[in-house]
Amino acid sequence: MIETTLTGKTPDIGEENIKKLMTIFPEVVTEGKVDFEKLKQVLGEYVDDSNERYNFTWNGKGRALRLSQTPSLGTLRPCKEESKNWDTTQNLYIEGDNLEVLKLLQKSYYGKIKMIYIDPPYNTGKDFVYKDDFYDSIENYKRITGQIDGNGKPISTNTETSGRYHTDWLNMMYPRLRLARNLLSENGLIVINIDEHEVTNLHKLCTEVFGESNDLGTIIWDKRNPKGDAKGVSYQHEYILLFAKNKEQFFESCTMVRPKKNAKAMLRKAEQIFNKVGKTLTLDEANAEFQAWISSQKELSGGEAAYKYIDTNGEVYRTVSMAWPNNKKAPEDYFIPLIHPITRKPCPVPAKGWRYPSATMRELLAKNLIIFGKDETKQPERKYLLRDNMYENIPSLLYYGGSDTDMLFALGIPFDTPKVVNIVKEHIQSFTEPTDVILDFFSGSATTAHAVMQLNAEDGGNRRFIMVQLPEPTDEKSEAYKAGYKNICEIGKERIRRAGEKIKEEYKDKENIENLDIGFKVFKLDTSNIRKWQPDYDNLEQSLMDYVDNFVEGRTEFDVVYEIMLKYGLDLTYPVDEFTIAGKKVYSIGYGMLMICLDNEITTEVAKGILTKIKELSPESSRVVFKDNGFKSDSNKTNIKEILKSGGIEEFITI
Numbered sequence: 193m194i195e196t197t198l199t200g201k202t203p204d205i206g207e208e209n210i211k212k213l214m215t216i217f218p219e220v221v222t223e224g225k226v227d228f229e230k231l232k233q234v235l236g237e238y239v240d241d242s243n244e245r246y247n248f249t250w251n252g253k254g255r256a257l258r259l260s261q262t263p264s265l266g267t268l269r270p271c272k273e274e275s276k277n278w279d280t281t282q283n284l285y286i287e288g289d290n291l292e293v294l295k296l297l298q299k300s301y302y303g304k305i306k307m308i309y310i311d312p313p314y315n316t317g318k319d320f321v322y323k324d325d326f327y328d329s330i331e332n333y334k335r336i337t338g339q340i341d342g343n344g345k346p347i348s349t350n351t352e353t354s355g356r357y358h359t360d361w362l363n364m365m366y367p368r369l370r371l372a373r374n375l376l377s378e379n380g381l382i383v384i385n386i387d388e389h390e391v392t393n394l395h396k397l398c399t400e401v402f403g404e405s406n407d408l409g410t411i412i413w414d415k416r417n418p419k420g421d422a423k424g425v426s427y428q429h430e431y432i433l434l435f436a437k438n439k440e441q442f443f444e445s446c447t448m449v450r451p452k453k454n455a456k457a458m459l460r461k462a463e464q465i466f467n468k469v470g471k472t473l474t475l476d477e478a479n480a481e482f483q484a485w486i487s488s489q490k491e492l493s494g495g496e497a498a499y500k501y502i503d504t505n506g507e508v509y510r511t512v513s514m515a516w517p518n519n520k521k522a523p524e525d526y527f528i529p530l531i532h533p534i535t536r537k538p539c540p541v542p543a544k545g546w547r548y549p550s551a552t553m554r555e556l557l558a559k560n561l562i563i564f565g566k567d568e569t570k571q572p573e574r575k576y577l578l579r580d581n582m583y584e585n586i587p588s589l590l591y592y593g594g595s596d597t598d599m600l601f602a603l604g605i606p607f608d609t610p611k612v613v614n615i616v617k618e619h620i621q622s623f624t625e626p627t628d629v630i631l632d633f634f635s636g637s638a639t640t641a642h643a644v645m646q647l648n649a650e651d652g653g654n655r656r657f658i659m660v661q662l663p664e665p666t667d668e669k670s671e672a673y674k675a676g677y678k679n680i681c682e683i684g685k686e687r688i689r690r691a692g693e694k695i696k697e698e699y700k701d702k703e704n705i706e707n708l709d710i711g712f713k714v715f716k717l718d719t720s721n722i723r724k725w726q727p728d729y730d731n732l733e734q735s736l737m738d739y740v741d742n743f744v745e746g747r748t749e750f751d752v753v754y755e756i757m758l759k760y761g762l763d764l765t766y767p768v769d770e771f772t773i774a775g776k777k778v779y780s781i782g783y784g785m786l787m788i789c790l791d792n793e794i795t796t797e798v799a800k801g802i803l804t805k806i807k808e809l810s811p812e813s814s815r816v817v818f819k820d821n822g823f824k825s826d827s828n829k830t831n832i833k834e835i836l837k838s839g840g841i842e843e844f845i846t847i
């Protein structure tokens with residue numbers, strides 16, 4: 193059995209990196225420090241330290257990097273009152289500065305997020321860029337959000353004349369992206385919306401953080417409406433950058449395709465027309481009617497509209513040339529002519545040969561996947577059935593000029609810059625499996641949560657969401673403020689509540705809709721609950737006296753339970769059950785994976801009772817937590833340790 197004392201810090205990423213380095217180059221680390229000169233020697237010719245090397249840097253980059261490595265001393269406090277379906281939901285809504293929150297999530301969600309979707313401030317000069325404070329980030333956060341001094345600091349915008357325009361934005365994004373990357377699963381990806389102000393910097397930044405080889409491409413989103421205030425070219429598009437954590441692993445589980453939006457409607461229409469064949473229409477007339485309908489459908493993409501034929505079985509298909517695609521001629525075997533099935537004469541062979549060898553051509557013929565003309569004069573083509581090709585590659589151009597303003601208005605949610613639910617939903621659909629976790633740490637009005645719930649309702653999935661948002665005060669003159677929303681988190685949470693109910697109502701006849709998770713657990717960033725993790729160095733004696741009571745005034749046991757879960761890396765949605773054992777309150781997390789007793793006067797009876805409970809719950813392994821000063825006596829503590837050790841407990845933890 194391991195014995196540990198819980199510290200209030202999140203993992204020290206720097207220390208962990210040194211451990212990783214040690215496994216490859218043990219000779220360069222002595223007494224926990226890296227001998228840089230030796231490392232350079234070990235790396236030999238692969239070191240490039242010339243001043244003119246290819247490099248992307250800005251003022252404050254080093255400090256921003258260090259900021260991402262310093263552990264957080266904060267915690268996330270559960271807030272049941274503002275949550276929905278606390279006991280059953282698997283979703284999280286976290287209020288706080290995302291830098292601190294990302295640090296706090298490092299243990300519980302390391303490698304567990306399949307998709308991060310973010311829409312950060314674009315740095316337009318009007319949007320809010322949070323100024324990180326290196327020395328006391330949580331105090332700074334509380335001041336900015338008005339939790340200290342009541343009012344909150346005036347919102348800081350980042351104007352082009354500030355002299356640190358791009359620098360401030362880069363310093364804000366860099367540590368966050370570094371931390372975000374750790375949370376992605378090896379087959380995960382990040383999707384980031386941005387406009388022309390920072391797209392070049394963001395692309396360089398992502399190349400550095402995620403690696404050039406993991407760039408999945410950039411989508412240009414044509415918003416169909418040029419900006420009116422242009423001083424140069426009038427932009428009417430934005431960008432969506434996609435980076436994998438590890439491209440190879442990403443492609444093992446994902447094909448980068450999306451469902452053809454109109455394919456089902458096309459199949460339905462074709463069936464309707466084909467049913468008339470032999471009664472009121474010939475097959476040629478049916479094809480003409482179908483093609484007229486296709487031409488009238490403005491919504492169809494080029495790829496969809498190409499499926500404009502109906503065959504004798506009623507299948508919808510398109511044709512594609514089977515000519516050899518390269519300049520060089522194909523080998524001999526690619527020149528065998530196909531015989532027309534009616535005239536029995538050879539059809540023309542493409543000048544550079546067929547695209548496939550003769551064996552493949554025979555296979556395609558047998559499967560009826562080659563289409564001939566009326567006679568042998570037409571070169572045969574390959575036939576693709578729509579039924580077998582319901583998905584298409586994600587193209588680099590996205591045309592969408594609409595907005596969700598009306599939908600949000602109908603929901604009573606006033607928010608100026610929401611993203612479009614359908615666009616976010618389509619990306620989630622393309623890149624996630626039905627049980628994946630999706631994180632948005634600039635969540636604003638919670639469009640991503642809305643999209644996750646909508647998609648789950650449509651396809652019966654159980655995707656989970658984690659929203660993170662700063663409780664940025666709303667402007668007193670804004671519609672949101674007048675409607676009673678004092679900060680953006682209030683808007684986000686209310687939107688999830690209203691959108692969830694609306695979706696459930698819309699899909700009320702769908703099987704299993706009662707299981708759709710429209711709840712969320714709310715957590716709020718705060719200083720640690722445990723006093724000894726934040727001693728007052730100016731008054732250390734008093735501070736030490738205060739340890740008699742371990743917890744900060746006003747904090748509950750429930751707060752502490754969640755802080756322990758977070759720092760031991762347990763999912764915050766694991767069930768927390770309460771039992772009374774030998775007269776003391778004991779919390780069981782994840783059905784006995786972690787047992788916590790924060791009571792006083794703990795005796796061996798409690799330890800024995802906990803063991804019995806663990807046997808009943810039979811988790812794979814178990815850890816037990818007590819307050820360091822909660823034991824009735826030192827000998828009790830010693831005996832309790834012995835009892836738990838012989839009961840097979842993995843770890844004995846004190847706080």
Ligand SMILES: C[S@@+](CC[C@H](N)C(=O)[O-])C[C@H]1O[C@@H](n2cnc3c(N)ncnc32)[C@H](O)[C@@H]1O
Binds near residue numbers: 637
């Ligand atoms: C462009 S908006 C996102 C809008 C969102 N995609 C939607 O559809 O509603 C960016 C959001 O990031 C939030 N934000 C800015 N800095 C933050 C920080 N340090 N931590 C958490 N949220 C932050 C802003 O308050 C703003 O709501």
